[in-house]
Amino acid sequence: MGKFNTSALNTTPAPHLRSPRTSDWVMRQVIYAMMIPTAGAVYFFGYRVFLMLLVGVGASVAFEYIYQKLAGRKITINDYSAVVTGWLIALSLPLATPLWTVALGGVVSIAIKQIFGGIGKNPINPAVFGRIFLSVLYYEELGTFVAPRGATDAFSSATPLNVLKEDVPIFADAVTAATGMDATIPSLWDLFLGTNLGGNIGDTSTLLLLLAFGYLVARRIIEPYVPVLYVLPVALIALVTSGFDVEFMMQHVLSGSLVFAAVFMVTDYSSSPFSPHGKVAFATGAGILTILFRFYSSYPGGVGFAILTMNIFVPIIDRLLPPRIYGHKKRPS
Amino acid sequence: MFLIVFKIKRKQEGANTVERKDRTEHKQSEIASVPEKLVFPLSMQIGAPSNPVVEVGDKVKVGTLIAENQGMISANIHSSVSGEVVEITDHPTAKGEGPCIIIKNDYQDEEDAPLFTEGEKLDREQKLDIIGKAGIVGMGGATFPTNVKLNPPKDKEIDTIIINGAECEPYATADDRLMAEHAKELIEGIRVLLEIIPVKTVYIGIEDNMHDAADALKKELANEDVIKLVELPSMYPQGSEKTLIKNLLGREVPPGKLPADVGAVVTNVGTTFAIYQAVRHGKPMTSRLTTISGESIKNPKNLWVRIGTTIESLLEDCEGFESDPGKMIHGGPMMGSPLTSGRVPITKGTTHITFLNKADSAVPERSPCIRCSECLNVCPVSLQPIMISNAYESGDIEEAERLGALDCIDCGACSYICPSKIPILDNIQKAKKEIRSNKEGA
Numbered sequence: 001m002g003k004f005n006t007s008a009l010n011t012t013p014a015p016h017l018r019s020p021r022t023s024d025w026v027m028r029q030v031i032y033a034m035m036i037p038t039a040g041a042v043y044f045f046g047y048r049v050f051l052m053l054l055v056g057v058g059a060s061v062a063f064e065y066i067y068q069k070l071a072g073r074k075i076t077i078n079d080y081s082a083v084v085t086g087w088l089i090a091l092s093l094p095l096a097t098p099l100w101t102v103a104l105g106g107v108v109s110i111a112i113k114q115i116f117g118g119i120g121k122n123p124i125n126p127a128v129f130g131r132i133f134l135s136v137l138y139y140e141e142l143g144t145f146v147a148p149r150g151a152t153d154a155f156s157s158a159t160p161l162n163v164l165k166e167d168v169p170i171f172a173d174a175v176t177a178a179t180g181m182d183a184t185i186p187s188l189w190d191l192f193l194g195t196n197l198g199g200n201i202g203d204t205s206t207l208l209l210l211l212a213f214g215y216l217v218a219r220r221i222i223e224p225y226v227p228v229l230y231v232l233p234v235a236l237i238a239l240v241t242s243g244f245d246v247e248f249m250m251q252h253v254l255s256g257s258l259v260f261a262a263v264f265m266v267t268d269y270s271s272s273p274f275s276p277h278g279k280v281a282f283a284t285g286a287g288i289l290t291i292l293f294r295f296y297s298s299y300p301g302g303v304g305f306a307i308l309t310m311n312i313f314v315p316i317i318d319r320l321l322p323p324r325i326y327g328h329k330k331r332p333s
Numbered sequence: 334m335f336l337i338v339f340k341i342k343r344k345q346e347g348a349n350t351v352e353r354k355d356r357t358e359h360k361q362s363e364i365a366s367v368p369e370k371l372v373f374p375l376s377m378q379i380g381a382p383s384n385p386v387v388e389v390g391d392k393v394k395v396g397t398l399i400a401e402n403q404g405m406i407s408a409n410i411h412s413s414v415s416g417e418v419v420e421i422t423d424h425p426t427a428k429g430e431g432p433c434i435i436i437k438n439d440y441q442d443e444e445d446a447p448l449f450t451e452g453e454k455l456d457r458e459q460k461l462d463i464i465g466k467a468g469i470v471g472m473g474g475a476t477f478p479t480n481v482k483l484n485p486p487k488d489k490e491i492d493t494i495i496i497n498g499a500e501c502e503p504y505a506t507a508d509d510r511l512m513a514e515h516a517k518e519l520i521e522g523i524r525v526l527l528e529i530i531p532v533k534t535v536y537i538g539i540e541d542n543m544h545d546a547a548d549a550l551k552k553e554l555a556n557e558d559v560i561k562l563v564e565l566p567s568m569y570p571q572g573s574e575k576t577l578i579k580n581l582l583g584r585e586v587p588p589g590k591l592p593a594d595v596g597a598v599v600t601n602v603g604t605t606f607a608i609y610q611a612v613r614h615g616k617p618m619t620s621r622l623t624t625i626s627g628e629s630i631k632n633p634k635n636l637w638v639r640i641g642t643t644i645e646s647l648l649e650d651c652e653g654f655e656s657d658p659g660k661m662i663h664g665g666p667m668m669g670s671p672l673t674s675g676r677v678p679i680t681k682g683t684t685h686i687t688f689l690n691k692a693d694s695a696v697p698e699r700s701p702c703i704r705c706s707e708c709l710n711v712c713p714v715s716l717q718p719i720m721i722s723n724a725y726e727s728g729d730i731e732e733a734e735r736l737g738a739l740d741c742i743d744c745g746a747c748s749y750i751c752p753s754k755i756p757i758l759d760n761i762q763k764a765k766k767e768i769r770s771n772k773e774g775a
Contacts, residue, residue: 004648006673010659010694013759015745016666017503017693021752023703079700120703120753220707269704274717276709325737326575326714327585332737 023119027080029219033212034087034264040194040208041201045095049201052090055099060086060106067114081119085109088127088264091202092257093134094142101138105130113270124311125271128261132304188247191254203260206253213263223276226283227262233287234258234294241295258290261303271311277321278314286310352542352567357506357626359545362514362635365650370419371641372678373399373410373434374426378476380406385434391418396445396617399434402465408478408681409468412436413619413639415443425674427663427683436641447615460529460612467611468618468681473497473508473572473601474664476682479608482600483529485593491530495581495592495599496523498539498546499565499572502665504626504687508602510635511622512539512546516553519602522609523560530598535560536581537602540567569667569711570744574599576713588740603684623679625651627688629658638679644686645675659694662687667745697754708747708757714740718747722760730771733764741765 041049064082068075089105109130116122135142190196194205203209216222231253238252239245253259266272266283273282286306293302324331376382383400393399393412400410416439424433448463449455455463465480485491496519500508512519523535539546541564550562565571565580575586577599584595592599600608603621610616619640626633631652638647644661648654662669663677665687672686679686708718716737724732738761747757 004654004658004675006661006675008657008659009661009671009673010696011671011673012696013756013762014666014668014670014743015749015758016660016662016669016671016687016689017749018697018754019750019752021707021750022697022754023700023752026703026705026752076701081703118701120701269706272704272706274704274706274709274720279706322717322736323709323715325588325716325740326579327587327590327740328737332735 023081024079026221027084029216029221030084030264031080031087033215033219033221034084034091034202036212036215037091037202037205037208037260038087040205041091044194044197044204045201048095049090051099052093052095052097052102052201053087055102056090056093056106057083057086058106059103060089060110063107063110064114067110068118071114073118076119079119081113082110085113085126085130088202089130092127092131092200092260094198094200097134097142101134101141105134108133120270122270123314125265125268125307127268128265128304128307132308135304186255188250188254191251199255200257200260203257206259209259209263216263216267222263222267223279226267226272226279227259229280229283230262230266230287230290231258233284234291237288237291252291252294256294257303261307265303265307271307271314273314273317273321275318275321275323277323278317281317281321282310282314285313353503353626353628354506354509354542356633357504357624357635358509358543360506360510360633360635362510362622362637363650365636365638365642365647367414367438367440367639368642368646369438370643371412371414371436371438371639372424372426372643372676373412373436373641374424374428374678374680375400375410375432375434376426376428377410377640377680377682378406378408378470378478380404380408380478382432383407383410385421387418387434389418389420392416393418393436394443394445396447396619398617399436402468402478405481406478408470408476409466409617410434410640411445411468411617411619413641414438415441424678425676427670427672427677427680433678448611448617449615451615455612457529460525463611463615464608466617467607469604469607469611470618470681471601472603472607472621472681472684473500474668474682474684475574476680479600479604482598483526485591485598489593490596491593491598492532492534492596493582493598494523494526494530494532494535495577495597496535496537496602496605497572497574497577497599498537498543498602499577500684501540501567501569501572502667502669502685503569505624505665505685506626507622507624507635507684509539509543509546510624511602511606512537512543513549515606516546516549518609519550519606520553520557520560521613522605522607525608525612526598526600526605527559533559537562538565538571538577538581539563540565540571542567569746569749570713570742573713573742573744575742618681621679621681621683623647623683624685625688626685627658627662628690628693629654629656629688631655638683640681641678643676643678644672647679647686648675654688656690658688659691660687660689662689666693667749668743699755700753702753702755705752707750707752711746711750713744713746714742716741718757718761719751719755721764722747722755722757725760725764725767730764730767733761734768738764738768 060082086106109126112129113122113126192206197204217224239249242248289306290302381403384403385400387399394415397412416437419437420435469479470476623638661672721733721736721738745758
């Protein structure tokens with residue numbers, strides 16, 4: 001009984017147990033979280049949402065496969081990261097977006113990920129890059145937001161952010177001209193729930209995004225302080241510059257892609273710093289830049305540009321803000 | 334309580350799988366059967382190997398000194414049975430093949446004279462001397478000679494003694510059982526410590542999932558104000574000395590320094606029990622509580638094992654295997670070392686032997702790092718493990734050193750948590766080895 005076959009024993013070094021978490025499990029959690037705003041998108045905008053997701057995800061996965069095949073790399077479409085990217089792109093576009101535009105967004109996103117060497121190596125957030133790429137190329141088309149089902153007789157409605165940009169009359173006019181209606185600012189309650197609102201299909205309901213946030217935190221996929229620190233400077237600066245106009249502040253927080261980006265974009269692993277303090281700097285910096293871009297650029301939605309700008313600083317942040325090692329007085333330098 | 338919970342534990346996939354104590358944590362300890370031949374490695378402790386003082390053919394009793402310490406950091410070894418020395422030879426041990434004294438058991442269990450005569454009054458120096466003579470070393474696995482630890486240089490002011498009962502390895506339950514079944518003796522051991530190092534505060538640090546131990550200790554500590562029980566969150570690696578000091582006292586041991594430099598002395602519960610037996614009853618260290626566990630074991634147990642008993646013998650006490658083991662580990666799956674021979678004996682530092690099943694022993698396939706930064710989140714000493722691992726893999730040893738490779742405490746939490754299954758700890762350990770050999774070479 002005491003004797004046994006020891007030749008079959010594995011002798012690899014410690015630790016001998018590994019967590020059941022795998023990279024594809026992590027990515028699947030992000031997909032589950034995205035299903036929450038996706039359900040809202042279907043409810044608000046109808047079944048075309050499915051078509052957009054299918055095209056976004058399909059184009060991303062297919063392009064990743066083709067790229068890796070041609071580049072002679074290992075095919076990694078099984079890790080679900082291309083699915084996540086394509087899904088995010090689709091959610092970040094308005095309902096009227098032509099399907100080939102959605103596909104192009106997925107392809108561009110995957111391209112930016114692959115040219116840096118694939119998963120974990122891209123210093124730039126692929127979905128944000130893809131979305132900005134599209135909004136620059138199709139500035140007018142993507143400015144047109146189709147109102148959700150059940151919203152009064154409007155064919156399309158302006159997103160509140162466009163309306164908020166009073167200091168850029170040209171832009172507001174363009175929107176009004178494009179949509180053929182007077183843009184009015186939606187109520188805060190509508191903004192929170194996502195009802196009677198135009199916008200990108202995935203980012204209209206702050207409530208659903210908060211639920212997705214809760215899921216990702218509970219699953220230990222994202223750090224809770226990252227989205228909070230991203231939104232906080234936007235709220236504070238809006239509050240202070242408006243002379244403590246709480247409604248103005250809430251409009252800035254609830255409208256546009258702010259919360260969507262806070263949950264799904266600012267938390268992206270690959271394009272974020274490593275250390276907790278680095279993440280704090282990154283999220284706060286992106287928040288400050290977002291509100292500055294919203295105030296002082298002629299382009300709606302500073303979210304994407306703010307994130308891309310902060311992406312540039314990640315290597316510097318990583319270098320300057322590593323954690324202080326136990327027992328040491330200073331950070332390693 | 335000034336308890337710093339420096340990491341929030343959030344739910345991972347399913348339950349918190351880091352813990353697999355359920356098969357032995359409530360099991361009353363049993364006395365292991367004693368085999369015919371016992372094996373005493375001369376290198377059971379950290380530091381210099383012991384020097385044999387017996388020859389082949391010598392008769393020994395339980396407690397007879399068979400090898401003595403050589404130099405400051407070393408320890409005495411005593412026979413755990415009565416019988417005859419039959420061989421002094423190389424034999425498989427937990428540290429690989431090494432010189433061992435082999436004793437044939439005569440099953441008479443004759444006892445040698447105690448370390449001091451009953452009723453004798455002992456002063457501080459004598460107590461320290463007895464602990465040294467008894468061959469007591471840190472039984473939590475580090476096996477550092479306890480008499481040296483309890484006698485820090487005079488200029489170090491010690492204000493706190495910490496009793497480490499936070500066994501955080503997934504299958505370890507021996508310390509838990511020891512506290513649950515021998516709370517009284519353990520506290521008597523703490524009184525001995527207080528006689529040697531008079532401090533105002535003693536913390537017994539345990540994890541908040543050790544209910545049997547907590548109940549037993551609370552009962553004994555009802556009217557006590559020097560010795561305090563602290564239940565820490567069960568979180569790996571709570572039982573690491575540095576982690577425990579930080580979580581209990583809010584102090585950090587500077588690099589290259591010892592707990593005494595921040596006013597603390599830390600001893601494991603098993604060691605404290607051994608101190609009780611030596612200083613109160615004159616008994617040298619000849620047995621210990623060891624857990625035999627893991628999914629492959631049919632009937633896992635907490636066993637009182639004579640030092641020198643082979644694993645093979647203990648397997649019979651546990652009714653052998655339920656399934657073919659994939660890995661046999663001296664210690665636990667987080668920091669233990671893999672074994673390849675059932676002839677390896679239990680030594681003073683053997684907290685447990687873990688038998689993983691085939692499925693758990695499989696080495697998962699590695700995939701690219703996704704920069705999730707979980708290794709930073711779980712590192713108890715706030716390193717950036719994956720960056721050190723990357724530096725090592727790209728051949729940049731200087732960068733690995735700059736990033737603090739030498740501060741790593743080898744807990745393995747980084748490799749455990751990594752979703753991409755990168756052998757992070759393995760790389761850091763290799764980097765450390767290279768840094769150290771470069772320094773010696775310079």
